[in-house]
Amino acid sequence: MFRDLSRPSSTTRRIRLCLLCMFGLCLWPATGSAQDLESLQQKLWAEQKAREETQAHVVTLTDRERSLHEDLTSLEQKIDGLEDKEKKLQAEQKSLASEQEKLQSQILELRSQEQEIRSEMQKLLPRLWEVSIRSDHLKSRVLKSWPEADRHKVWLAKITETARDKAQDLQKVKSKVEEKVQSLLATQSSLKAKGKELAAMHKELASNKLKFLNKLHGIRQKRQAAEQELRALKESIDQLKSQLQTTNKHDFSEHKGDLPWPTDGRLIIDYGGGKGKFNKGMGFALSQGADIKAVSWGQVVYNDKLRGFGQVVIIYHGMQYYSLYAFLSQTRVRTDQEVEKGEIIGEAGYYPESKGPGLYFELRQRQTPIDPRSWLAKK
Numbered sequence: 001m002f003r004d005l006s007r008p009s010s011t012t013r014r015i016r017l018c019l020l021c022m023f024g025l026c027l028w029p030a031t032g033s034a035q036d037l038e039s040l041q042q043k044l045w046a047e048q049k050a051r052e053e054t055q056a057h058v059v060t061l062t063d064r065e066r067s068l069h070e071d072l073t074s075l076e077q078k079i080d081g082l083e084d085k086e087k088k089l090q091a092e093q094k095s096l097a098s099e100q101e102k103l104q105s106q107i108l109e110l111r112s113q114e115q116e117i118r119s120e121m122q123k124l125l126p127r128l129w130e131v132s133i134r135s136d137h138l139k140s141r142v143l144k145s146w147p148e149a150d151r152h153k154v155w156l157a158k159i160t161e162t163a164r165d166k167a168q169d170l171q172k173v174k175s176k177v178e179e180k181v182q183s184l185l186a187t188q189s190s191l192k193a194k195g196k197e198l199a200a201m202h203k204e205l206a207s208n209k210l211k212f213l214n215k216l217h218g219i220r221q222k223r224q225a226a227e228q229e230l231r232a233l234k235e236s237i238d239q240l241k242s243q244l245q246t247t248n249k250h251d252f253s254e255h256k257g258d259l260p261w262p263t264d265g266r267l268i269i270d271y272g273g274g275k276g277k278f279n280k281g282m283g284f285a286l287s288q289g290a291d292i293k294a295v296s297w298g299q300v301v302y303n304d305k306l307r308g309f310g311q312v313v314i315i316y317h318g319m320q321y322y323s324l325y326a327f328l329s330q331t332r333v334r335t336d337q338e339v340e341k342g343e344i345i346g347e348a349g350y351y352p353e354s355k356g357p358g359l360y361f362e363l364r365q366r367q368t369p370i371d372p373r374s375w376l377a378k379k
Contacts, residue, residue: 058226113169114173252296263284266285268284271369286351294343296315296341320366327359328359
């Protein structure tokens with residue numbers, strides 16, 4: 001669409017009030033598209049500068065994020081080391097727990113042995129008492145024979161040795177129990193220390209991760225916001241470039257000699273002198289309802305009846321160029337509407353010069369009629 005030729009409705013009203021001369025045309029000066037081009041260009045430069053600054057900001061944030069990722073790599077290596085240490089601690093804990101269970105089992109077994117030895121020793125006490133008494137008795141009498149004396153001696157020695165062995169076994173078991181108890185206490189202490197170390201490690205790991213993730217999240221949000229702003233600036237720049245291209249494309253003066261004809265009818269009045277009068281435009285004989293087309297992009301500044309010329313449409317093309325279409329039966333546009341090149345703006349109505357349907361067409365620069373043939377494409 002032709003977007004750089006907007007004119008206030010008050011200007012349109014002034015155009016209507018100045019319809020003098022042949023068509024009552026006395027067009028007020030319009031704002032040139034050169035100012036529009038300059039305004040668009042300045043805006044484009046401002047947007048491009050903002051884009052460059054935002055790009056630099058994005059690069060800075062990207063570098064910062066990359067640096068954080070490097071920090072993340074270092075942190076992950078530390079985390080891996082901590083996790084390896086954690087696994088070792090967990091293995092040690094498992095081993096210590098197993099050792100503790102084993103020690104407890106051994107202690108129970110040793111205490112059982114100790115109890116059994118004590119029971120046996122309790123049974124031996126009466127016999128030891130008997131040995132003591134017999135020993136005293138034997139000292140007071142003479143045995144009948146050496147074999148009997150020998151049996152008594154062996155029996156006494158055996159009982160004494162058994163009692164001594166049991167006492168030694170009991171002491172050994174007690175020592176082992178004490179040793180195992182000390183080992184168990186050491187294991188429990190080690191387990192407790194490992195547990196504390198593991199808990200501290202978990203806390204440090206969680207704290208480091210949280211700090212890093214918060215920092216990375218903040219940088220990432222800033223970068224994403226900057227990238228979003230950059231995309232918006234790019235879209236704005238692309239739009240401005242498109243508008244500039246469109247404005248240049250719609251520069252009326254650039255299309256001299258290749259404008260489309262407003263209609264395909266038979267030319268009955270040509271621009272210039274003829275039959276004792278000067279024709280300011282061109283007249284066409286057409287079929288009823290034939291399409292009338294805009295010769296270029298522009299904005300409808302007049303769409304109403306004009307005494308002596310029927311329904312008239314006037315289009316402003318920028319750079320103070322206008323095109324006029326008279327004797328229309330009906331129009332398909334409205335005032336202030338922007339139209340495309342070749343767009344149908346109405347239908348042919350009764351044209352007195354053709355004594356039937358037709359069109360009267362003019363081109364003007366400011367208030368001066370100009371020869372349409374030098375602007376329209378060659379047929």
